[in-house]
Amino acid sequence: MRPTPCVQHGGALRSLLSLVALLAAMLGGAVFWWANQPLSLRTNEVELAIEPGTTPREIARGWVQAGIDAPPWTLYEWFRWSGQSRNIKAGSYLLEPGATPRSLLRMMVQGDEHLATVRLIEGWSYRKFRDALSQADGLKQITTQMTDAQLMAELGSPGLAPEGQFFPDTYSYAKGSTDLAVLQRAHRAMLKHVNEAWAARSPSSPLRSPQDLLVLASIIEKETGKESDRPMVAAVFCNRLRIGMPLQTDPTVIYGLGDRFDGNLKRIHLQTDTPFNTYTRAGLPPTPIAMPGKASLLAAIHPAESKALYFVARGDGSSAFSESLAEHNRAVNQFQRNPQKQP
Structure with a gap:
């Protein structure tokens, strides 16, 4: 008995569907295999900056131009086939040897940017x-x-x-x-x-504003060679501000000289008036003279409890502090004029 045409057509359709399913499975397997294979790179590192609004096709082309050795259409079709192409984030990315199409796409979707510092x-x-x-x-x-x-x-x-x-x-x-x-x-x-530092200031602080704090902290930053000396340096300047005594600090004079300073601070410089000359003008200079760090900010707002009005460099990065001019002059003689007699 011969099969009816309907039965013949049904069998052919099932065979065709089976073939399509087999081909689809083979294609899916091939894509899976390819997506997990290391990409070929023309250089050791490949960088690409993706601007907002860049299309997946342009991104694929950009990676190839940057150094991926592959036809652009393969990357583009992979982005589309994954269903993640619309989730790629703008940013700066770095690709290193061993990266696969899968890891490349994951990096862009997660926004794992390459950061410089x-x-x-x-x-x-x-x-x-x-x-x-x-x-x-x-x-x-x-x-x-x-x-x-x-x-x-x-x-x-x-x-x-x-x-x-x-x-x-x-x-x-x-x-x-x-x-x-x-x-x-x-x-x-x-x-x-x-x-934050200003909010924690002492009521006895001679500073009148957060900008005063910043100015004083910048001076402390430039005057301190040893971390542990910061609160004492701050105490000297705060004590002077309280009694109206000029700060007499060289870094402010140097800042005021600008390009005229050649590395050699002279007596004439200390006598030449500028808004930053704390020998000729009392109080704080009009602006900071540098970028202070957190330690100097905290020292300016929490100076040591001391009556010191003077300090001089010992020559080892630390300073000697004095409450009287006579004591200070002795320290200057010991550490500056006769450094060979230092203990």
């Missing part, structure tokens, strides 16, 4: 800070044409001079980030530390 050091001036930012790897420079006033207004602190307004720390950023973004973080960090 720039370190800002306690005691640096604002200009040195800007020099470091200008040389930071992969940091977009968008503030170079701004004046100081324009920058501080952009940061939400109009009217402030930029000196001392940025907290020294190590800042991580994704390559392609802007210098303005780092400046914003550093400025917010300094405001936070200053406000």
